Amino acid sequence: MPIRVCHLITTLDSGGAERSLVNLVTAMNRDEFKNEVVSLLKPGPMAQPLVQAGIPVTGMGLRRRQPNPSVLLWLIRYLRANRPTILQTWLYHADFFGTAAAVFARPDHLLWNVRCTEIGKQPSMPKSTRLLERLLAMLSRRPDAIIVNSHAGQRDHDNLGYRPKRWINIPNGVDLERFRPRRDEREALRDRLGLPAIAAVIGLVARYHPMKDVETFLRAAAIFQLEHTNVRFVLCGDGLGPENRRVAELIQALDLDRHVIMLGPRPDIELIYPTFDALTLCSTYGEGFPNVLCEAMACDVPCVATDIGDSAEIIGDCGLIVAPRDPEALVGAWRAVVQKGSALGTEGARARVAARYSLQRMCSHYESLYRSLAQKSSNA
Numbered sequence: 001m002p003i004r005v006c007h008l009i010t011t012l013d014s015g016g017a018e019r020s021l022v023n024l025v026t027a028m029n030r031d032e033f034k035n036e037v038v039s040l041l042k043p044g045p046m047a048q049p050l051v052q053a054g055i056p057v058t059g060m061g062l063r064r065r066q067p068n069p070s071v072l073l074w075l076i077r078y079l080r081a082n083r084p085t086i087l088q089t090w091l092y093h094a095d096f097f098g099t100a101a102a103v104f105a106r107p108d109h110l111l112w113n114v115r116c117t118e119i120g121k122q123p124s125m126p127k128s129t130r131l132l133e134r135l136l137a138m139l140s141r142r143p144d145a146i147i148v149n150s151h152a153g154q155r156d157h158d159n160l161g162y163r164p165k166r167w168i169n170i171p172n173g174v175d176l177e178r179f180r181p182r183r184d185e186r187e188a189l190r191d192r193l194g195l196p197a198i199a200a201v202i203g204l205v206a207r208y209h210p211m212k213d214v215e216t217f218l219r220a221a222a223i224f225q226l227e228h229t230n231v232r233f234v235l236c237g238d239g240l241g242p243e244n245r246r247v248a249e250l251i252q253a254l255d256l257d258r259h260v261i262m263l264g265p266r267p268d269i270e271l272i273y274p275t276f277d278a279l280t281l282c283s284t285y286g287e288g289f290p291n292v293l294c295e296a297m298a299c300d301v302p303c304v305a306t307d308i309g310d311s312a313e314i315i316g317d318c319g320l321i322v323a324p325r326d327p328e329a330l331v332g333a334w335r336a337v338v339q340k341g342s343a344l345g346t347e348g349a350r351a352r353v354a355a356r357y358s359l360q361r362m363c364s365h366y367e368s369l370y371r372s373l374a375q376k377s378s379n380a
Helices: 018-028 047-052 069-082 092-105 127-139 151-159 183-193 215-226 245-253 291-298 313-315 326-338 349-356 360-380
Strands: 003-009 031-040 056-057 086-090 110-112 147-150 167-169 200-205 231-236 259-264 278-282 302-305 320-321
Touching: 003 018, 003 069, 003 092, 003 291, 018 047, 018 291, 018 360, 031 047, 031 127, 056 278, 069 092, 086 092, 086 360, 092 110, 092 127, 092 278, 110 151, 110 360, 151 167, 167 200, 200 215, 200 291, 200 326, 215 245, 215 326, 215 360, 245 259, 278 326, 291 302, 291 313, 291 349, 302 313, 302 326, 313 320, 313 360, 320 326
Parallel strands: 003 031, 003 086, 031 056, 086 110, 110 147, 147 167, 200 231, 200 278, 231 259, 278 302, 302 320
Antiparallel strands: none
């Protein structure tokens, strides 16, 4: 009989945790594991690839900041009817609802998945989330284990008072078939985006959010374009399209109109990375294991990232690490990467990802964990 795994996640919007969940369940062995996904909120865009892959998806319809006890009752009934061997929760609200429901529905095993870091640094965090954070710390002995995708995330939650029975570190994995170098296609890919073939292209792939610090990226771009007139900066992600007036006005104020392209969200992101000479991550807090670094590196694109989460460990010598909120530091790193100077190491970016952060490797870790828990259930 297949091992039944119910994945409970807060939302299926476009985010790192959501993408990791989709990557995992669509790549797992279908003969051995039967996965289903439940979203606390109404299913977002990441539900589509799950449905296309034949993974059952259910939305509970919870509204943000509007507690509804009936949702918990619905979840209890759902779990009792479907009887998963493992309830795997993703993100704080799902961790809480899953733990509460497990008291009554009694799945054989409960696992939490913690993805973020430095949550206390978020300037606009609701008080309810801070209360939830403290409550989860008190409940952290309930799950069989807590999975983290970064060493930084484990340290931060340990400092918050999390005391699980076991920490399990499983880094994110990238699909090496989807994300790959496309050197023969590079000129054509640039042409369709309006990028000159010989330009230096620096990209930022992120959703528009204060933690991503798009302003520092653009201020660094304004400095860098003074010494590299044939440079283009690409902004790609939710909220980073031309409709974002705040960003568009900053671009105009910094005299970057001729140098910046705002793409917005792109489902074909694997065709965007290969046009870059460097990928930049400017985040100031909150990152655990940034997927964009591995995706770009799998395309053999060097990275420049702020020293947040596990970024330095991910990049190794395949790029450079700088301090957050420092445009001049970004400029210096871009200069070194674009010129491929002695500041960079010799290890291939794609080779590093293939050895440490492949999707196959991530799936293998999860499957081994689920298999060992199911074996305990059968022996009980």
